Amino acid sequence: MNYLENRKYVIQAIFLVVGIVYALRLFYIQVIDSSYKQAAETNAIKTIIQYPFRGLIYDRNGELLVQNTPVYDLMIVPKEARNIDTLRLANMLDITLEDARERFKKARTYSWVKPSIFQQMLSTADFAHIQDNLIDFPGFYINARTARGYPHQSLGHALGYIAEISPKQLEDSTYKGYRPGDYIGKAGIEMAYEKYLMGQRGVKYKMVNVRGIDKGSFKDGAYDTLSIAGQNMVSTIDLDLQAYGEYLMNGAKGSIVAIEPKTGEILAYVSAPFYDPNLFTGKDYGKNYMQLLQDPDKTMFNRPIMADRNPPGSIFKLTQALIALEDGVINPNTTYACNKSLVNCHPHPSPLDLRGAVQHSCNPWFFQAYKALINQGKSKNTFTDTSLGLKDWREHVLTFGFGKKLGIDIPGEKSGIIASTDLYDRVYGKNRWKYSTIYSLSIGQGELGVTPLQMANFMAIVANKGYYVTPHLIRSIGEDGKPLAENYERHYTSVKPHHFDPIIEGMAEVVRAGTGRKASLDKIGITVCGKTGTAQNPQGPDHAVFVAFAPKEDPKIAIAVYVEHGKWGGQSAAPIAGLMIEKYMTDSISALKVQEKWVLSREYLNIKSK
């Protein structure tokens, strides 16, 4: 019966077929299909991002403005978090029970096995407290990283802050190197200089077992890269002056911008009300942020570069005079009478030459000078003539940095408004407006909007007799500390230097014997040149403006002070500017001790308007 023995071939064939099928299947999953190799890598090789130290920021004198401080995130791995006393946990973290449950849910939704943040940014003190209790909470661990820290309470608006990158930014290809959970500059210097400050992330490959427990470095660290710390930066800010400015403005609203005229370096940048930048680093960051965002005083409003809706008031008379001189429609000796039928004025000697007009801020004088500038008789038609004159004037004004963004090195700057023929044509119709329509421009009212930064920059122009360097907050980046060339380019105005002399003389008189007397530093031998202004405010008391530079002979500081509802520049803004100048020039306050008391009393806010 051979046929039964032949069945051994059937059986052997079955063995062989299975063996061949298995070998082929193995060939497929081991050699052809590469997805298993990737899966193995994600399985066993954990990529650990090494966050670089963010660059530090120093002030111009080497004082630390921004540093890194250790913070601790409480992490949770839901899979391992068993038998947790939620109430105790909530008490420990000082959160409500519902909040704790909500966070558990959020962590579980994110991933059952991967760690996620349960409580962000615990301080060192919180950490010490929690660490002792952590043993009772399996699945929880502490992840240390660094956050921004500030050894002072100043300069919040200029420094900006960092926060977790938003989902929207993550989708943007500009931020393609970032991952969810990364911190990124969200405002101010932190945002503008992000690419220098952030440094370079390092990557470490670690082998982990199925429970995520560290099993040593992968291939002895052959693929690891070290993180490179962000670059340190030196700011142009003088921290002492900054803090003093904030001290003076505490309780008021407004701005102080101080610039070193020759370099465009911003010495002080106060936006009042201000906030302590440390508020944005701790675990209550979100709460603090929302609170500031909603507060009626608009604390988060970055006034020096964003408050561009307010007319400059009388300080703009200087601009008008400079352009009129350049166009040759007036000269330093031109006199006009204080004709109050043209525009209202206050009592002072009359008639006046240019110097006197600046000193006394004579409204009719500038009405007439501006009329001479606008209506130069280039056309017989008074409408066309006005239009031509305004166009010519506007071109001059723009060279002063008004009506456009100056290009300060932080985001959010507004351009301001300078009246244009287009604007009037739109409002009144072409050839339907003439000088009598626009005369208020002559005294800095009407269709003008200037930011405090532009005002301070204007003072730098006057101090430099005709040019400005784009105001900026960062002087140098990196170890070599070389100034950034792009920040030191000079921009010339259309007005020739010698035309500035009579204006400067007039401004010196303003402080010596005019409306700006409260800023006078004659006692310590420093000549301050200044100009007061009042910006009309239909919603309430007028805003006070004072711009100045000093010393007259060799200007070291140009400053603009803007006090909301401060009524008259001479009463509120001028003493603040004077104090700032004295502080900067002498590092102490002696000449203006009385004024300091006056400013801090805030009584200027209670003076009755006329």
Place this chain on the structure above:
Amino acid sequence: MPTGGQGLLKERVVQPSSRRQSTTVFGNLDWFTVLIYFVLVCLGWMNIYAVVYSPDNVVNIFSFDINSGKQLVWIGTGVILMIVLIVVDYKVYEHLAYPIYGGIILLLLFTLAVANPVAGSRSWLDLGGGVRLQPAELAKFATALAISKFLSQVSLRQQKMKDQMILAAITFLPAVIIILQNETGSALVFGAFILAFFREGMSPLILIIGGSAAAIFILTLLVPKLYLLIGVAALMGLAMFLDYRLMRRFKTMIALFVLVVGMVFSVDYFVNDILQPHQQNRIKALINPEADPLGYGWNVTQSKIAIGSGGFWGKGFLEGTQTKFDFVPEQSTDFIFCTIGEEHGWVGSTILIGLFMLLMMRIVYIAERQKSVFGRTYGYCVVSVIFFHFVINVGMTIGLAPVVGIPLPFFSYGGSSLWSFTILLFILLAIDANRNRELVRQ
């Protein structure tokens, strides 16, 4: 009862051969099989070490604190065991086949009665001193002996209903007890004896029907029912077209098709309503392990990742990351093949498959050269069990077979398993070494 191809074998037997005529048992031992046995055992031992090896805590391979050290004890005692099995009078196995079988059945029942459940299974007998025995493992060789003994007395080809029923009872009695012990995986092994029955004259129809039923079972879970039925109908039509005899049995074919339809629909019911959840999961994991990678598909997914990451040459001995870091559960026992796949790549896996092929072919060769039906049947029983373990164990790691918790013969960690296969194989070698003393060819 003349069975087997006498002509071919007679010539070989007559041929003078110094080895075959050796007077000692050890001289007649099939040393080739012994060599493969030791190669597999040693490779298994090294891979067990690779599983527990940890680069930041290197423990010596011989240390008794780790599995490889313990396995060495099982290997050593296994050697003693095999010597005993060879030295014992070979006639014992045939004469005492039924008593041994009966004893093991009693042991299984005893275990079922007294065992403390370990992970839901009541199959372990605690012998004290931390030593545990799984009688289900011993049931394999006992049943193989009983089947061989029975078949040496009756002929399956005579198709006596009574004999067939007795044979089925011998085969499935231990399986039923083992199922009651909740070790379904081990129980399935007894189905493998069908290969031995086939060799001894069972109708090939049973093999074909069994194979078809298994194929339809698996295909039902993989392919939409309608497509499957259309495919079956098309195949049947093709068969009838090719063979006119089937054409005449048209009614039978229709009935068969109705049977298939019934089976397809009942499989659905069976899987979802009758099987226990863990058994359902094993079957579902086979079909689509990605559906729930952290749940029932975890073993299969991780196992495939481990093997797949090995590539052509593998990562090298002790270099595997998946197997070493516990991503694959049951790493040193049921999923030991992953270690080969990951560390030794396709080359290593294929060599291992080749070794098993070689072993199984050799056992078939050994079985065929037996003079007694008892010896031959026993040889086929041995190869059937090894084959079944190989198919399922390797198949489940590469996603071609459902996850059934049975070890890879000679390779996986564990004393019961190693001893069981050692006993199974060396009884055959003992019988084989004495085959020339069998004077009568039955």
